[in-house]
Amino acid sequence: MQNLAWALSLILMAVVAAVFLWVVKGASRPGGDGGAIARTAFQWRDRLFWLVIAAGAAISFATLREWPIAGHAATAAKPDVVIRATGHQFRWQLERDTVRAGQLVEFELTSADVNHGFAIYKDKNTLVAQTQAMPGYVNKLQVRFTEPGDYEVLCLEYCGIAHHNMRAVIKVRAGS
Amino acid sequence: MNAPTMHSADTPSARLAFQLYVAIGIAVFLLMMIAGAVFRAAQATWLPIPASFVYEIMTLHGAGMVGISGLAGAAVMWYFLRRYVALSTGMFLAMLALSLVGVVMILAAIGIGRFAGAWTFLYPLPAKGMGVWGTHAAAAFVGGLVFIGVGFLLFYLDCALAILRRYGSLAKALGLDQLFGSGPVDTSLPPTVVASTMVIIINVLGILAGAVVLVMSLVSIYLPAVAFDALLMKNLIFFFGHVFINATIYMAVVGVYEIVPRYTGRPWRISRPFLASWAAVTLMVMAVYPHHLLMDFAMPKWMIVAGQVLSYLSGIPVLLVTGYGALINIHRSGLKWDLPLRLLIFSLFGWAAGVIPAIVDGVIRVNLVMHNTQWVPGHFHFYLLLGLVPMLLGTMLYACTRTQWAETALDRAAFWTYGIAGAVFCFVFLAGGWLGVPRRFAVHDVSWLGFAQIGTLAAVLVLVTALVLGVRLLARLPRASLSAGM
Numbered sequence: 131m132q133n134l135a136w137a138l139s140l141i142l143m144a145v146v147a148a149v150f151l152w153v154v155k156g157a158s159r160p161g162g163d164g165g166a167i168a169r170t171a172f173q174w175r176d177r178l179f180w181l182v183i184a185a186g187a188a189i190s191f192a193t194l195r196e197w198p199i200a201g202h203a204a205t206a207a208k209p210d211v212v213i214r215a216t217g218h219q220f221r222w223q224l225e226r227d228t229v230r231a232g233q234l235v236e237f238e239l240t241s242a243d244v245n246h247g248f249a250i251y252k253d254k255n256t257l258v259a260q261t262q263a264m265p266g267y268v269n270k271l272q273v274r275f276t277e278p279g280d281y282e283v284l285c286l287e288y289c290g291i292a293h294h295n296m297r298a299v300i301k302v303r304a305g306s
Numbered sequence: 307m308n309a310p311t312m313h314s315a316d317t318p319s320a321r322l323a324f325q326l327y328v329a330i331g332i333a334v335f336l337l338m339m340i341a342g343a344v345f346r347a348a349q350a351t352w353l354p355i356p357a358s359f360v361y362e363i364m365t366l367h368g369a370g371m372v373g374i375s376g377l378a379g380a381a382v383m384w385y386f387l388r389r390y391v392a393l394s395t396g397m398f399l400a401m402l403a404l405s406l407v408g409v410v411m412i413l414a415a416i417g418i419g420r421f422a423g424a425w426t427f428l429y430p431l432p433a434k435g436m437g438v439w440g441t442h443a444a445a446a447f448v449g450g451l452v453f454i455g456v457g458f459l460l461f462y463l464d465c466a467l468a469i470l471r472r473y474g475s476l477a478k479a480l481g482l483d484q485l486f487g488s489g490p491v492d493t494s495l496p497p498t499v500v501a502s503t504m505v506i507i508i509n510v511l512g513i514l515a516g517a518v519v520l521v522m523s524l525v526s527i528y529l530p531a532v533a534f535d536a537l538l539m540k541n542l543i544f545f546f547g548h549v550f551i552n553a554t555i556y557m558a559v560v561g562v563y564e565i566v567p568r569y570t571g572r573p574w575r576i577s578r579p580f581l582a583s584w585a586a587v588t589l590m591v592m593a594v595y596p597h598h599l600l601m602d603f604a605m606p607k608w609m610i611v612a613g614q615v616l617s618y619l620s621g622i623p624v625l626l627v628t629g630y631g632a633l634i635n636i637h638r639s640g641l642k643w644d645l646p647l648r649l650l651i652f653s654l655f656g657w658a659a660g661v662i663p664a665i666v667d668g669v670i671r672v673n674l675v676m677h678n679t680q681w682v683p684g685h686f687h688f689y690l691l692l693g694l695v696p697m698l699l700g701t702m703l704y705a706c707t708r709t710q711w712a713e714t715a716l717d718r719a720a721f722w723t724y725g726i727a728g729a730v731f732c733f734v735f736l737a738g739g740w741l742g743v744p745r746r747f748a749v750h751d752v753s754w755l756g757f758a759q760i761g762t763l764a765a766v767l768v769l770v771t772a773l774v775l776g777v778r779l780l781a782r783l784p785r786a787s788l789s790a791g792m
Contacts, residue, residue: 136740156637172634179622190618244434258675265430265536293746
C-alpha cells in the first residue's frame with residue numbers, strides 16, 4: 131500500500147508540475163485571446179470535473195465496499211488470539227507478547243492516561259498496521275502475522291517527552 | 307481588476323498597521339523556520355540537545371507557525387477586503403495586540419514552564435506533564451491560545467459587520483443568491499468578498515469550537531478530577547485546528563485573485579462554478595476534519611467515510627477552480643515576470659501539488675500504514691512552505707512595490723533556491739513517510755538518520771533564501787502602499 135501511495139502521489143504531482151511548467155513557459159508570449167482561451171479551457175475543465183468525480187466514485191467504492199478496519203467490520207472475523215493492550219506514559223502493557231505465525235490476532239487497545247498510537251513495524255521501514263489508544267475507548271486492531279520474527283511496536287501519537295522511547299516487541303513464532 | 311471602491315480610509319495609521327503585520331510576520335516566520343531547522347538537525351544527531359528541549363522546540367515551531375500564518379493571512383485579507391468594505395484599523399490592531407499577549411504567555415509556558423505538549427494540546431496531555439511541566443505552564447499555553455483566538459474573533463466580527471453593511475447578508479456576499487438564481491451572474495461581486503466571507507464563516511465557528519475545548523482543557527488542568535470524553539475533545543481540537551490552518555491559505559489566496567489579473571490584464575471575475583466552488587469549500591473545510599481521526603476506530607463509521615470522501619472532494623476546488631483558473635488567466639497573456647508574480651504562481655503549484663499526498667493519506671486503507679508518519683509533515687509542508695509562504699511573500703512584496711519590481715540576480719537565485727530546496731525538504735518528509743519513519747520523534751533510529759540529515763541541509767537552504775527574500779521585503783517596507791495596483 132505504501133508503494134502504491136508513493137508512486138501515485140509522485141505521478142500526479144509530476145502531472146501538476148508539468149502543466150504548470152507548460153503554461154508558465156508560454157505565459158510571457160503575447161497574442162492569446164483571453165476570451166477564447168477561457169472558453170476552450172472551461173470546456174476541458176467541465177470534462178475533467180466529471181472524470182475526477184467518476185474516479186472518486188470508483189476509488190470510494192473500491193476502498194470502502196469492504197470495511198477497511200477489519201476489527202470493526204460488521205462481519206469481523208473471529209480472532210484466534212485476543213491481546214488486550216494498554217498505553218501508559220511511556221510504555222506498552224501487553225497481556226501477552228508471543229503469537230504464532232498465521233494466527234489472526236486482535237489487539238484491543240486502550241490508554242491509561244493520554245492518547246497514544248499503537249503502530250506495528252515489521253522492520254524499521256515497514257509499518258504493518260496501527261490504531262489509536264485512547265482513554266475511555268477500546269479500538270480493535272486485527273493483524274494476521276504471516277512471517278515469523280520480532281515485530282516492534284512504536285507510539286505514533288505524541289504523548290510527552292519520552293514518546294520516542296515508548297516501544298514493545300511482539301514475538302511471532304513459526305506456526306505449529 | 308474588479309473596480310475597487312475604497313471604503314476604508316487610507317490613513318497613515320492603517321498603513322502603519324499593515325507595515326507592523328509585515329515586519330512581525332517576516333521576523334516570526336524566520337524565527338520559527340530556525341526552530342524547525344533545529345528540530346530537524348536534532349533528529350539528524352547534528353545538535354546534541356536533550357529530547358525534552360527538542361519537544362519544546364517542536365511545540366514552539368508548531369504554535370508559532372500556525373499563529374503567524376493566521377496573522378499574515380489575515381493581513382492579506384484585510385489589505386484587499388478594505389477596498390470594498392469599511393474595516394476598522396483598531397480591530398485589526400487589537401488582533402495583533404491580543405495575539406502578542408498570547409505569544410508572551412506561550413513563550414513563558416515553553417521557555418520558563420518547560421511545556422512541551424505540542425501545539426495541538428491533545429487532551430489530556432497538557433494536564434499530564436509527568437513532572438516536566440506544571441499546571442501553570444500548561445494553563446499559560448492554553449490561555450495564550452485563548453487570547454489569540456479572541457483577537458481573531460474580534461477581527462472576523464469586524465469583517466462580518468462591514469460585509470453585512472455593504473451586502474446585506476453573508477449569503478449574498480458568498481454569492482449564494484446568484485449561485486441558485488436563474489439570471490446572469492452579477493460580476494461586480496469581487497472574488498475577494500466571496501473568499502473573505504467563506505473564511506469568516508468557517509473561522510468564527512472554528513474559533514468558537516476552539517474556545518470551548520480550550521476552556522475545557524483549562525478545567526482539566528486545574529481540576530484533574532473532572533474528566534471529559536477524550537473522543538469528543540479530540541473532535542473539537544481537530545475541528546478547530548483543521549479549520550484554522552486551512553483558513554490561512556484561503557485568506558492568502560485573495561492576493562492571487564487581486565494581483566495576478568493586474569499582470570495579465572484579464573479580470574478574475576466570479577462565475578457560477580467559482581461561486582459553487584466557494585460554497586462547497588465553506589461546507590467541506592468544516593466537514594472534512596474527521597480525516598484526522600481515521601485511526602480512531604471508535605468514531606462513528608459515517609464520519610470516517612465522510613472524512614475519506616470529503617478529503618477527495620476538497621481537492622477539486624483547489625485544483626480545478628483556483629489553480630486551473632490562475633493558469634487560464636496567465637496563459638499566453640504576455641505578462642512580464644517579476645518576483646511577486648513568480649512567488650504567487652509558484653505558490654499555486656505548491657498548494658495544488660501538496661493536496662495530492664494529502665488526499666492519498668485521506669484514504670483509510672492508506673492511513674492505516676501512513677498516519678502519523680512523516681508523510682503528514684510532508685504534505686502539509688508542501689502546501690504551507692511552498693504554497694502559503696510564497697503566496698504571502700508575493701502579495702506583501704506587491705503591496706510594497708509602487709512600480710514594477712526591479713528584479714536582481716539575487717532575487718532570482720533566492721527564488722529558485724527556495725523553491726528547489728523547499729521541494730527537496732518536503733519530498734524527504736514524504737519519502738520518510740513512505741518508509742514508515744514516525745513524525746514527532748525527537749530521537750531517530752539509525753536507519754532513519756539519512757532522511758533527517760538531507761532534510762536539515764534543505765531546511766538550512768530554505769532558511770537562508772527566506773532570509774534573503776525577507777530582507778528584500780523589509781527594505782521595501784517603507785514604500786508599502788494600501789492602494790498598490792489600484
